[in-house]
Amino acid sequence: MRRYNYRAKDKRTGKVLKGSVQAESERAAGKLLLERGYIPDRITEEGQGLFSKISNKVPTKEKIVFSRQFATLIGAGLPLANSLRTIAEQTTNKPMRKVVEELLADVEAGKALAVAMEKHPTVFDNVYLALVRAGEMSGTLDEALKRLAYQQEKDAAMMSKIRGAMTYPAIVLVVIIAVVAFMMFTVVPQVEKLYEDLRQELPALTAFLVAATDFVINFWWLLAIMLAGLIWFLIQFRKTPTGVRFMATFKLNVPMFKSLFRKLYMARFARTAQILLSTGVSMLDTLKISGEAMNNVVVEKSVTEASEMVRSGKALSDSLRGKDYILPLVPQMSSIGEQSGKIDEMLGKAAQVFEDELDEQLRMISTMIEPLLMVVMGVLAGGMVGAILFPIYALVGSI
Numbered sequence: 001m002r003r004y005n006y007r008a009k010d011k012r013t014g015k016v017l018k019g020s021v022q023a024e025s026e027r028a029a030g031k032l033l034l035e036r037g038y039i040p041d042r043i044t045e046e047g048q049g050l051f052s053k054i055s056n057k058v059p060t061k062e063k064i065v066f067s068r069q070f071a072t073l074i075g076a077g078l079p080l081a082n083s084l085r086t087i088a089e090q091t092t093n094k095p096m097r098k099v100v101e102e103l104l105a106d107v108e109a110g111k112a113l114a115v116a117m118e119k120h121p122t123v124f125d126n127v128y129l130a131l132v133r134a135g136e137m138s139g140t141l142d143e144a145l146k147r148l149a150y151q152q153e154k155d156a157a158m159m160s161k162i163r164g165a166m167t168y169p170a171i172v173l174v175v176i177i178a179v180v181a182f183m184m185f186t187v188v189p190q191v192e193k194l195y196e197d198l199r200q201e202l203p204a205l206t207a208f209l210v211a212a213t214d215f216v217i218n219f220w221w222l223l224a225i226m227l228a229g230l231i232w233f234l235i236q237f238r239k240t241p242t243g244v245r246f247m248a249t250f251k252l253n254v255p256m257f258k259s260l261f262r263k264l265y266m267a268r269f270a271r272t273a274q275i276l277l278s279t280g281v282s283m284l285d286t287l288k289i290s291g292e293a294m295n296n297v298v299v300e301k302s303v304t305e306a307s308e309m310v311r312s313g314k315a316l317s318d319s320l321r322g323k324d325y326i327l328p329l330v331p332q333m334s335s336i337g338e339q340s341g342k343i344d345e346m347l348g349k350a351a352q353v354f355e356d357e358l359d360e361q362l363r364m365i366s367t368m369i370e371p372l373l374m375v376v377m378g379v380l381a382g383g384m385v386g387a388i389l390f391p392i393y394a395l396v397g398s399i
Contacts, residue, residue, distance in 0.1 A: 004029040004045055008038035016041070058123050062096040064152045071145035081107050099123055112136060126289050127151070127272055134279045147275045154271065158264070158358065165366045172373045176380060183384055184213045191388055205387040248298040252325055260361050265294045266327045267354035269303065274348040283310060299325045316343065329353060 005020045023029035026043050033040045066087060073083035084104040091097040099120050106116035114133040117124040128148055135144030192210045195202050202210060237243035251261045272293045276286040284307060291303035302323040309319035317335035320326050333350040337343030
């Protein structure tokens with residue numbers, strides 16, 4: 001049961017009332033209010049505000065721990081409800097404990113585990129649900145959960161490496177911006193005043209910096225409005241189908257990083273497909289779920305096209321070959337798997353190759369970014385010296 005906050009009008013008195021009700025869904029909450037004689041005006045699920053969403057978010061680490069503990073308890077022969085109750089008692093993270101308690105309530109009410117998990121899409125994605133559903137049907141739920149934990153660990157490790165590679169450049173850029181701002185707002189005005197006192201004409205570069213500084217000081221509010229408007233536009237644009245497609249295409253073609261993104265998506269596709277197929281999920285369902293798991297509509301479209309070809313009777317390797325952004329190694333390994341009858345193993349090996357290449361590429365990018373940042377810092381430092389120190393030395397020399 002979920003809790004919904006509502007604002008409604010009482011049919012009898014005409015008063016506007018506010019309160020909360022417990023129901024299975026928003027529609028069920030509206031039906032309950034109508035039965036009470038209220039006309040619903042607004043119904044929102046409790047905890048849907050921005051702050052609540054952030055505070056109620058379940059960390060990836062907690063999801064991995066849940067999967068590992070669940071697999072161990074089920075593998076030890078403990079009943080499903082008892083396993084969930086034990087995990088709920090041991091879980092210290094409040095959002096995760098709440099999810100487990102709701103799962104326990106639904107399971108004890110007679111619902112299948114996969115059905116209970118469908119109520120928590122932010123915690124259990126389509127891949128998770130498909131593997132749990134297949135594990136329940138085949139009686140291998142513990143193995144499915146072990147594979148899920150392994151997949152989550154691989155994804156978390158890869159994203160951690162990517163974030164780690166981007167952290168150093170981000171810190172350096174912030175420092176550069178801070179130094180430039182400090183020079184513009186403290187040193188440049190003093191140089192301008194010095195030239196005014198001596199009635200000398202500012203050099204071109206110094207005059208440009210002075211003009212830029214004056215503009216920022218006098219029209220900071222305009223810049224703030226423009227920046228806020230740009231951020232708002234980008235956020236709204238990314239929510240549109242055109243924006244989603246643009247960002248997906250941009251990631252796949254952005255210079256220096258396009259190879260990294262393409263290998264990342266292929267590694268995710270191959271690893272997800274391997275786990276799903278090894279658990280007994282059908283090929284068509286595997287392609288559908290694996291395409292969605294990549295979180296890129298452009299590559300997902302290629303997988304969907306391949307899925308339609310598989311539906312018509314073609315082999316997976318032939319269906320994937322030649323598709324946009326599907327790297328050649330995937331259909332090649334799929335072909336070997338089809339011949340040997342071990343397509344899941346071959347996709348797993350393809351995923352491992354991509355993951356190893358990603359590790360190497362991340363190290364190379366980290367190595368390349370450092371000298372590039374040094375060049376940027378050198379250019380900015382040289383510009384500042386040319387705009388501030390050289391004019392001062394010139395004044396001293398003329399005096």
